[in-house]
Amino acid sequence: MKRKISPVTRVITLLASAAMVAVLFLPIWRIELSAPQYPEGLVLKIYANAIGGDVDVVNGLNHYIGMRTLHTRDFVEFIALPYIIGGFLAVGLLVALINRRGLFYGWVLLFLLIAFTSMIDFYRWEYNYGHNLDEGAPIRVPGMAYQPPLIGYKQLLNFGAYSIPDSGGWIFAAVGLLLVTAGILEWKKQDRRNPVSSRTVAAILAPGILFMTSCTGGGPQPIRYGQDVCDFCKMGIADRRFGAEILTNKRKIYKFDDFHCLLQFLDSKLLPANEIADVYFLDFSGNQQWIKADEGHLLKSESLHSPMNGNIAAFKDADTMNKYAIELHGTPVTWKELYK
DSSP: OOOOOOHHHHHHHHHHHHHHHHHHHSOOEEEEEEETTEEEEEEEEEOSSOEEESHHHHHHHHHHHTOOOOOGGGOTHHHHHHHHHHHHHHHHHHHHHHOOHHHHHHHHHHHHHHHHHHHHHHHHHHHHHHHSOOTTOSOOOTTOOOOOOSSEEEEETTEEEEEEEOHHHHHHHHHHHHHHHHHHHHHHTSOTTSOOOHHHHHHHHHHHHHHHHTTSOOOOOOOOTTTOBOTTTOOBOOOTTOOEEEEETTOOEEEESSHHHHHHHHHHTSSOGGGEEEEEEEBTTSSOOEEEGGGOEEEEOGGGOOTTSOOEEEESSHHHHHHHHHHHTOEEEOHHHHOO
């Protein structure tokens, strides 16, 4: 007997199909660029069939660093994607009409395949544009590539690049969440005489989990000595024993060369406190390990001679900090005491 999907799953199928209409017309992804010379920022919006936003301005900047200019006509994806989304929508309506569980499972797998393939293709697109540079460009930085992040924040010269789904992308992700949830519910209704193994369920859901987890941000970024500058004092970051980073809720990163600059930046309220996700310190040992603010052991001593005279060092463990406290005649302090 061919099993039907539940009424709830059938409604979810219709809603998911209808939502794809919005994905066809709304921007799916956006890349925001910020720099001192562009205080209001620049934005590229990627639709199913075109690139929008400040394309002309970005193309002008690309010329100087040797990146190819962006044109909708150069991407075969903008021809194929509307048909792929439209086809997925049509299959969804067919699933709701025929009302068969097997066809629904196939439709969910099709969605996960589209999502996973799209992310791979987007990464490939960013990689090619960021690495295949014109050797005759006016500005050449040896070893430098300009690949934007797949998702999250990345510093590119004096530009901060922030990549995230736009309205259409969030709708697409919500559709995926709905379909995966409905799929799980349908599996649970399987005949008990034919139970589904956990491995089978994991294999089916793995692509969806990978897609959804790819939308989460990472942690702190390595400091590029000789290239990165402090976001407060604007001096180049050079001392490997000191350094700090602020990670925002949007996964943007602010870098600092000293506790003094970090605290001054926080006190300035340029970044609202509710937008801060985490604060990290570099381990004083110079091993380039990051320590979360609430997990670090801090030492204040005039003998530290930090870049901007904050004279505070961070340590991963208390024993090491105590050792330096004796050697440098320092005083242990806590992050809560410094940042109230």
